[in-house]
Amino acid sequence: MSQGWDLLFQYHGRPSGIFAADEYLAGLQAIRGTELCDVVETMYSGSYLYQVIGDIKFADRVERIAYNALPATLTGTMWSRQYLQQQNQVAAMNMNPDPFPTDGAYSNVFGLEPNYPCCTVNHPQGWPKFVSNAFVTTPDGASLVHVYLGPFSMSTTLTNGNAVAVSVDTMYPFSDILTTTITADAAFTYYIRIPGWVSGGTIAVNGGTEEAVSPSNGLQSVQVGAGTTTIVLNIPADITLENRPEGSVAVHRGPLHYAFDISRNQTVLAQNSQQPLAVDLQYLATDTWQYAIDTSSLKFNSNPPSSGTLPSPIFDAGLPPLTITAVACPIEWDLAGSNFAASPPESPTCTGSPTNITLWPFGATKLRIGEFPTFNSTE
Template sequence: MLHKLGLIFFFLHVALFAEARNRLAPKKFETLPLGSVRPAGWLYDQLQVQTDGLAGHMHEFYDLVSKSDWIGGDSYYSYLEEAGSYWFNAMVPNGILVNNSVINEKAQEFLDYVLDHQDETGWLGPEVGTDKPRFLWGRYPFFFGAIQMVEYDPSQTDRVVSAFHKFVKIANEMLRKGEGVDKWAATRWEDFVLVLQWLHDYHPRGQEELLVDTMVRLKWTGVPWEKVFSEEYFPTGPVENLTNPFGMELSWHGVNMAEGLKALPATYRFTHNQSDLDAANLSWDLMFKYHGRPSGAYAADEMLAGLEAVRGTELCLVVEAMFSGSYLYQVIGDLKYADRVERMTYNALPATLTADMWGRQYLQQQNQIAAKNMTPNPFPEDGPYSNVFGLEPNYPCCTVNFPQGWPKFITSAFLKTIDDRSLVHLYLGPFSTTATLKDDNAVKVTVETLYPFGDTLKTTITAEKDFNYFVRIPSWVVEGTIAIGDGPKKKLAPDQETGLHKVDVKKGVTMLTLELPAEITIEKRLHGSVAVHRGPLNYAFDIGRTEQIIKTDPRESHAVDWQYDPAENWEYAIDPSSLVYHHDSDISVSGILPSPIFDSGMPPTSITASACLINWPLAGDTFASSPPENPECVGPETVITLWPFGATKLRISEFPVVSFGEVVLEDTPYLQFPLQSL
């Protein structure tokens, strides 16, 4: 009832300001067209590994996205209901960024097929079963993919935009009739709002009023995210034994919430209300305060799962939260969004994939001592097979959705200021970028770096005219410096809100050298345990494992399900005062990282810790109990090595604490130690 009254009030309010509501509030930063930002160095290799793996081959054999299934059927996952739409959204940028002609042709074929099957009402794609109602959500990821194709190939603009406008008309009519919104569309309405805002910003065709009206109707027929993410209603722990106050169980669904994180900044653009931005900031803070992971993601083994290290995080959640965080930064410009996205990308994303990216998990764990059929099952809402690495453990959605993670991170790494005069280097890593700024100022940027496996970034900028260049300085950087050309090193002075350091770039060629050192940091977790970080990387004990193939797909020999069991002791407590950072100096000199970089023992960085074995019981046959508080050593003091979280597949990353010296952890939420670096 309250939601309905709010809907009535909102429409009365916007009716009084019809002219104003047809204008959208600007974002702080704009993205560059697909293809303008390219991966280089190890990051290009990582995307090539993805292309050579499951992502680049599933169209050859996987029923849910192979062409034979495009005509549909009754499966929820087929065609534009979910699977095909997810695949297209991911593989458009993947194929273009590695210049893979086969994938690009398949993506074009998919686009043509969908547009060729738009019916006279404007509905896109053939029906999936004759007795199934039309629901809106499954088309949204397809729209994102089509937008990217238009960005890369403007010759397709008229055809795609015309199809979009036809669809908007029928969607608006359906919303007016109370049609098209199932439980998924009710939570994922913000994705369609972003599509409508793209049309409004670039291709309105005089339909601004219809576009904004459709945005409003989507919001008010969906989950009220400003209430879900309010301090009054937000769950502060696992939700399996709680009653959802909105009668919408899927508003606590991890992936829906990852998408919902961008709902409030999207709403701000058509309401112009500061309260929407305030609510967006609060939603981010609440999520990571009560459910956040040292890996950068948050816990939701289907539904929100709290802070326990054994609870799961879904792979779809990771890539959707990365996308939402990028959008939040583009609208609001707060450093915390970019820092968190970078942590997710360099930790949580690779951790849940095999190194060759032929297998993925449905759920990852911070403390994960086995990957197999779980006995008993620690996941209240998901199946016991959820942390197996394979083709489609538990649900197939992550198989077709995970490939968007790396490509969209890359395309979001550089932005333009809203006045079109400045370029922003947001995510740090090896890239090349081309952009044309205001007054036809053609700019090219190349960034050479091992980051996050090194602290130095060497940037070469070529510009036809003077302009302002901004680079993000993460919050974990300590005593960072910048040198222009052969000039002296100067202390960085980033803006406190955006994290951006401004550089006045003159026309011609400019060389920048950034040094971004970081200290080892200790994050306090539940039960007196700690997590270990340096820079954007979370570090974990990589448990040696035995591997067993438990299933092979008859259509593709590379598509196998792996069972991993621990092959060594993992029950360690560490002394946080003993942590020492190590970096392979040979790698620093050569500038070449091994491939695939996210595999056991491959990263050039590690942290050693003094540790000892303790009594740490199992909570089941295949997972660890909570870290013991105040443990006692049952073995001698030893030294263990911690590796970047993303390179570990079995791991301990939330450690019980012991002390072998005088340093004692104080009762503070986050500690930094000025420890020795080698």
């Protein structure tokens, strides 16, 4: 199973965490689709596999899917969803022709039940099952493992009647800091997953000195005493690049994949007669999206809300407090058919002067470029 998981993502994986499957497994091309049902089922399967096998790669990928691929295929309000999402998605419309070999032309419209209704009834399991698997006990029932990071709370009773409650105060994945308060009747070992993308993480217990995290098998152990314990975890990350087909790259920092959010207009194609919030939406680009980026220019920017509270919904245009800026230049990048992007051009030539563009968390984008050609702005 572990080898099959690795092969699946090696040959079909997406920077958003999921794999491409528009009915068929679809390879690495950025315009092929991923079904929303694939997203939520893979999250659940990955949670189960982590609990059975114990390899941190399963939990890391599930968290990446939850904070990237899942929100990217939903409107912020979650009243409309796609059947298929694309890594590079320059329109969401009734596409004729479409790039999907068996799915219909309506597949990437945001709506109540585009193409098939299965994702409408299936997608609401995604985040609830993610949250409900965020904490697990060790096999002996004596210790608690915090698997998925986020603003979660839970209570349980460990072996020997040890009543434990945990509350995590954080804006993660839009912050690097998690403050966890634990109350327990008796001492026990608490484990926290340290994701593979963390660089220079620190931990402080009960106001003590910050110490470098030192996970074993991806888990940081903390000895928790009876009463109340406070843990402050700081898990920063570097900007990293993922090589993609045609010499293109994808940009990551921590759990989030970053993409160029293409400005768009919106047309209501249909409205449900019983629930007017459920609408079918067409999105068309209203600005240039044909850019190459200079990867040496990437800069991370954090603008936390002064209120200390994230907007809700958070996964929509311009709302997340984290961005990455890049020096980019316009290039020739054709459409394939009339409404989806061709593969990123290799070694493109700039057709205009360099400019600055902003990359946003992938899950907040509905039209996007997530895999970029590159250029060198100093040449």
